[in-house]
């Protein structure tokens with residue numbers, strides 16, 4: 447498993463917010479200890495992110511706003527250097543997508559801020575740049591991937607990703623497929639119905655049985671397989687966990703492992719490479735949820751836990 451991670455992603459924000467630096471410092475430490483053989487790579491610096499790649503997904507006005515010391519909303523305030531932090535997360539998503547497509551092996555962008563709520567022209571919901579949408583458009587336009595699918599299993603609807611891909615589908619109706627499984631009603635209130643045949647939504651009522659949620663997740667992945675993508679990008683949010691403080695879903699650790707197992711089988715059976723991008727997940731159990739997902743995806747068994755002899 448290749449993990450694109452830059453410790454500088456913890457250099458902004460505060461412990462007073464759900465989307466806080468410790469999410470990443472604790473997760474990175476846990477993964478390094480539990481899987482010493484996994485390959486941690488520093489993504490290319492934020493300065494190297496091509497403005498053209500950002501401009502495919504976002505307006506010039508939005509990119510300018512990121513540099514201005516003004517809050518977007520209560521969830522998405524201005525932080526010093528937030529434009530650089532957001533570009534750094536995008537750089538990792540781009541690197542993960544390129545790695546998965548070129549080397550045909552799993553890659554994961556372990557970064558913050560998350561991105562899937564950011565729309566073409568605004569930041570919202572802890573998200574400043576829509577890293578996964580930027581990576582999807584980059585894959586199609588720059589890497590020559592004809593069919594790109596995005597699977598979003600974060601507990602919140604990936605409204606920004608849907609909006610950005612919707613605009614792109616006008617020019618090329620077969621280039622993208624988006625499938626989101628999310629709590630509804632819940633923030634941001636979108637994703638109640640499908641939009642055409644390429645933008646699919648599975649709203650799940652709060653406190654639904656995990657078997658029902660997992661069945662929807664399987665149905666969404668089967669819809670992606672029917673689309674026959676050449677690359678699968680995954681908005682991996684872990685806030686549908688039963689212990690998450692800001693949602694009311696019921697998934698357990700082993701359910702996130704199941705999602706990873708499915709991704710491994712998708713590659714084995716359909717030869718579709720996949721890259722993941724961390725979105726939400728606000729429980730103190732986030733490190734073990736990410737670990738369960740990635741270990742199952744990579745087929746790693748018998749991992750060494752912290753403190754045990756190698």
Ligand SMILES: [Zn+2]
Nearest residue numbers: 600601602726
């Ligand atoms: Zn979320």
